[in-house]
Amino acid sequence: MCPTVLIVDDHAEFRRVARELLEADRFTVVGESADAADALRAVEALQPDVVLLDVRLPDGSGLDVAQAMSALPSAPHVVLTSTADYAWAASASGAVGFVAKAGLSGPALRALIEVA
Incomplete structure (x- = not known):
């Protein structure tokens, strides 16, 4: 069974593309x-296996959100997305991986989610 995914990003177009890529790959x-x-409410309500999480959100840092999610009893695996400048932050935030938005593709997402 494929993992369930929650997409967190303030740009609707990015969410649409990520959803299409994931659903095309049967996630x-x-x-x-x-x-x-x-995002924090959705994680508690939906209990996804994986959260695709933007680093920069309008009301806070995705890095802080990732840390908060890792403290939950049913903590999801978090994959951060942003510009390549933030790749260093993945492990420090408790995320299992990082994908640059510029390099977003079905195979890249599948590889990260399967590792998670």
Whole structure:
């Protein structure tokens, strides 16, 4: 069974593309969030296996959100997305991986999610 995924990004177009890539690869996208507060609520309500999480959100840092998610009893695996400048932050935030938005592709997402 494929992991369930929550997509968190403040850009609707990025969420749309990520959803299409994931669903084309037979992942189940259980929800989308556009900000940090909604992402934390969605993780608790939906309990996804994996969260595709933007580093820069309008109401907070995705790095802080990743740390908060890792403290949850049913902590999801977090894969961060942003510009390549943030690749260093993945392990420090508790994320299992990082993908640059410029390099977003179905195979890149599948590889990261399968490792998670």
